[in-house]
Amino acid sequence: MTEVRSKVRFPAATKVLVIMPAWNERACIGNTVREVIGLGRNYDVLVVDDGSEDGTPELAEAAGAHVLRLPFNLGVGGAMRAGFKYAHRMGYDAVVQVDADGQHDPKDIPAVIAGLEHSDISIGARFADKGQYTVSGPRKWAMRLLAAVISRIARTELTDVTSGFRAGNVRAIKQYLKHYPAEYLGDTIDSLVVAIRSGCVVSQTGVEMRPRQGGQPSHNPAKSAIYLVRSMLALLFAMTRGKARTTHESDI
Amino acid sequence: MESIAALIFSLLVLGSVVFLLRGKGLREKYAFLWLFVGIACLVLTAIPGMLRSVTSLIGVQVPSNLLFAMGIIFLTGVALHLSWEVSVLEEEARTLSEEAAIGRVRLEELERKVEALSSAVGEAGRTAPSPTAPSPTAPAARTATADWQPQRPAD
Numbered sequence: 151m152t153e154v155r156s157k158v159r160f161p162a163a164t165k166v167l168v169i170m171p172a173w174n175e176r177a178c179i180g181n182t183v184r185e186v187i188g189l190g191r192n193y194d195v196l197v198v199d200d201g202s203e204d205g206t207p208e209l210a211e212a213a214g215a216h217v218l219r220l221p222f223n224l225g226v227g228g229a230m231r232a233g234f235k236y237a238h239r240m241g242y243d244a245v246v247q248v249d250a251d252g253q254h255d256p257k258d259i260p261a262v263i264a265g266l267e268h269s270d271i272s273i274g275a276r277f278a279d280k281g282q283y284t285v286s287g288p289r290k291w292a293m294r295l296l297a298a299v300i301s302r303i304a305r306t307e308l309t310d311v312t313s314g315f316r317a318g319n320v321r322a323i324k325q326y327l328k329h330y331p332a333e334y335l336g337d338t339i340d341s342l343v344v345a346i347r348s349g350c351v352v353s354q355t356g357v358e359m360r361p362r363q364g365g366q367p368s369h370n371p372a373k374s375a376i377y378l379v380r381s382m383l384a385l386l387f388a389m390t391r392g393k394a395r396t397t398h399e400s401d402i
Numbered sequence: 403m404e405s406i407a408a409l410i411f412s413l414l415v416l417g418s419v420v421f422l423l424r425g426k427g428l429r430e431k432y433a434f435l436w437l438f439v440g441i442a443c444l445v446l447t448a449i450p451g452m453l454r455s456v457t458s459l460i461g462v463q464v465p466s467n468l469l470f471a472m473g474i475i476f477l478t479g480v481a482l483h484l485s486w487e488v489s490v491l492e493e494e495a496r497t498l499s500e501e502a503a504i505g506r507v508r509l510e511e512l513e514r515k516v517e518a519l520s521s522a523v524g525e526a527g528r529t530a531p532s533p534t535a536p537s538p539t540a541p542a543a544r545t546a547t548a549d550w551q552p553q554r555p556a557d
Contacts, residue, residue: 198503216507216511217507218504218507219503219506220499220500220503221499221502221503222499224496224499228499228500231496231500232500232504235500235504236504236507332492332496
């Protein structure tokens with residue numbers, strides 16, 4: 151890292167890119183994009199189409215988003231890294247990841263971005279003082295444990311480390327380009343742990359979750375048990391990784 | 403009789419490795435492995451007493467057990483190596499697809515810009531012709547606009 155870390159890292163006139171990974175989100179993509187543009191904040195919206203077959207990219211384009219079409223499905227992690235690469239090449243100062251399904255309220259985007267004033271990665275957390283998002287059973291234990299462990303590593307209180315609603319500055323983008331696995335939970339746990347290890351400062355902002363605008367939420371106990379195991383495994387692997395190795399700028 | 407069958411088998415392995423290596427594009431790094439296996443088989447079958455003496459040298463009681471153990475260890479290694487190779491390939495495919503997607507979106511943006519620019523040039527040529535001497539470049543620009551069609555990549 152050659153850039154100088156100063157107190158004011160986030161001036162008001164910044165180019166912000168809202169990245170939305172989308173895979174067959176025909177039901178809600180148009181509305182979500184329009185809501186973000188309707189904020190009137192001059193955010194550019196990039197929908198990363200993760201190999202959809204239902205016309206998602208056309209709907210996103212019609213709604214006014216830039217669309218990155220991946221030739222095949224890569225998963226959220228794959229879609230996000232493509233988005234970060236785009237943001238890096240096009241010279242954006244900050245990115246915000248927002249779910250295409252409308253669970254993340256676009257009105258909270260400015261608050262999550264404001265978190266970048268004192269950190270490199272700002273997480274929109276679902277349990278922090280705001281909203282009534284609830285989970286139970288193994289999924290809840292997993293989330294609690296993950297939050298506790300990662301809070302320790304980050305030396306700050308984080309209550310929702312699996313939230314996909316997060317913002318990052320240039321430093322975070324560069325870090326993500328070095329390490330952002332396409333694996334399960336790689337986009338949340340693994341990338342976050344390695345980013346912290348590599349010196350990124352993390353903070354969180356309370357956000358409200360809305361019900362999905364389309365699709366089915368999963369509340370199957372067997373699935374949450376599998377989630378518990380897989381998330382612990384992801385955490386374990388992430389913990390064994392050291393600092394992301396430095397790649398040449400030209401590799402990115 | 404068995405030794406003749408084994409000899410034929412090891413010659414087959416060696417022959418197919420050489421055949422794949424020469425014409426069918428088997429990469430050298432994998433070929434080395436299988437050449438080694440083929441040659442080892444050939445040596446063991448060509449010298450009948452060899453397997454038995456190696457077995458007693460190591461301290462294994464039944465010669466076939468030594469063969470099986472070696473085979474399992476070897477195949478495990480090959481499977482592991484191939485999993486790793488596939489992971490590398492997946493990562494390469496991921497990077498390529500990112501590049502393809504970014505390239506495509508930037509190309510489309512450029513196409514839109516070029517279209518807007520050339521139609522603006524055409525527009526200017528039509529609405530504001532020079533009253534004294536008609537510019538020779540304006541009609542050329544107009545025909546260029548008419549002929550030029552953005553190439554949409556095939557889906």
